[in-house]
Amino acid sequence: MDADLTLRAKEFASQDPFPMKGFGPAEWWVGNAFMTAQAFRALLGMQIVGYRGPETGVSDRSSYLLVSDQIQFIVTGAQDGDHEIAEHVKLHGPGVKDVGFLVPDAKAAFAMAVDNGALPERSPEVIENADGRMVIGAIHAYGDTVHSLIEIEGADPRFEIRTDTVARSAGLHAIDHVVANVELGKMNYWVEFYERIFAFTMLKHFDDDAISTEYTALMSKVMAGGSGVIKLPINEPAHGKKKSQIEEYLDFYKTPGVQHLALSTDDLQTTIADIHGRGIETIYVPSEYYPEARERLSDVELDWERIEQLSILVDQDDDGYLLQTFTKMLQDRPTVFFEFIERRGATGFGIGNFKALFESIEREQAKRGNL
Numbered sequence: 001m002d003a004d005l006t007l008r009a010k011e012f013a014s015q016d017p018f019p020m021k022g023f024g025p026a027e028w029w030v031g032n033a034f035m036t037a038q039a040f041r042a043l044l045g046m047q048i049v050g051y052r053g054p055e056t057g058v059s060d061r062s063s064y065l066l067v068s069d070q071i072q073f074i075v076t077g078a079q080d081g082d083h084e085i086a087e088h089v090k091l092h093g094p095g096v097k098d099v100g101f102l103v104p105d106a107k108a109a110f111a112m113a114v115d116n117g118a119l120p121e122r123s124p125e126v127i128e129n130a131d132g133r134m135v136i137g138a139i140h141a142y143g144d145t146v147h148s149l150i151e152i153e154g155a156d157p158r159f160e161i162r163t164d165t166v167a168r169s170a171g172l173h174a175i176d177h178v179v180a181n182v183e184l185g186k187m188n189y190w191v192e193f194y195e196r197i198f199a200f201t202m203l204k205h206f207d208d209d210a211i212s213t214e215y216t217a218l219m220s221k222v223m224a225g226g227s228g229v230i231k232l233p234i235n236e237p238a239h240g241k242k243k244s245q246i247e248e249y250l251d252f253y254k255t256p257g258v259q260h261l262a263l264s265t266d267d268l269q270t271t272i273a274d275i276h277g278r279g280i281e282t283i284y285v286p287s288e289y290y291p292e293a294r295e296r297l298s299d300v301e302l303d304w305e306r307i308e309q310l311s312i313l314v315d316q317d318d319d320g321y322l323l324q325t326f327t328k329m330l331q332d333r334p335t336v337f338f339e340f341i342e343r344r345g346a347t348g349f350g351i352g353n354f355k356a357l358f359e360s361i362e363r364e365q366a367k368r369g370n371l
């Protein structure tokens with residue numbers, strides 16, 4: 001690291017060992033960016049606010065920028081079959097290529113990550129136009145996934161601004177957490193990776209006894225960074241009688257990758273009723289779940305009838321409670337999906353729901369013949 005960058009890295013790390021402001025854009029690499037952008041707009045109520053492609057001087061791809069409050073997705077498709085993006089889609093199916101982090105100083109953050117042993121994917125570059133300025137670099141993470149380190153003022157200068165008068169918000173507010181599935185035996189490697197590269201700390205640890213059903217098990221560790229604004233749970237398959245959902249993911253995605261993105265809302269019941277009406281299916285929760293959930297949360301005033309009707313899961317920890325549910329797959333392969341979450345104080349991830357959730361996922365897995 002040169003002297004100026006060393007100074008900036010020191011300054012950068014003076015408050016927090018690796019300051020981050022929050023999640024930046026999550027970039028999806030897909031077979032048809034136009035259709036995916038339209039689907040996210042119609043089904044999740046996201047606005048299409050930017051475009052880049054052959055018409056704007058970028059000849060190799062078509063890319064749309066979508067937002068819902070603080071959530072930013074980029075969906076990108078290749079113009080040619082032998083392009084890196086097309087190869088990625090051929091191997092993995094549509095998936096999340098880049099989980100971006102917003103940082104106060106992208107050059108210092110990149111230098112520090114590389115100094116800590118990260119493999120660079122792209123050196124930081126400055127991109128600017130009349131609407132905004134950005135410094136962006138990227139490093140490699142699990143599988144073929146990367147993390148962009150992004151410093152931005154104003155609008156994303158890579159995109160031509162679009163105004164969306166069609167999208168109708170579903171109340172989705174922010175990316176709450178992004179979950180990775182990694183290979184058997186690799187959990188601690190990736191825990192150590194986030195500790196070393198980004199000075200993350202382990203927030204929670206669930207072992208295979210906590211997360212098991214009659215048939216399958218998994219382990220999960222939650223890494224957090226940027227003073228808690230970034231939360232990245234990591235799942236590893238554990239030994240069970242049958243194939244776990246994590247193994248099914250790895251069989252179809254072919255490498256580790258993003259399993260789900262959790263999107264927050266201030267009113268989950270309204271959001272779920274809304275997105276069901278748009279055509280998104282969420283997992284089915286059997287009626288036996290609810291008497292037990294009511295007992296667990298007996299001190300919380302909730303509209304249980306509606307919660308059950310919408311198949312919403314409820315959990316509680318020392319800080320409060322949370323409501324959550326999960327979509328079925330939004331692409332052909334059983335790989336990535338969404339969680340929707342409303343936090344009423346709770347900081348956890350719904351450990352009390354894991355068994356009900358995984359049994360529900362296993363019913364879907366069994367229908368696919370992959371259990």
Ligand code: FE2
Nearest residue numbers: 179262339349
């Ligand atoms: Fe989650």
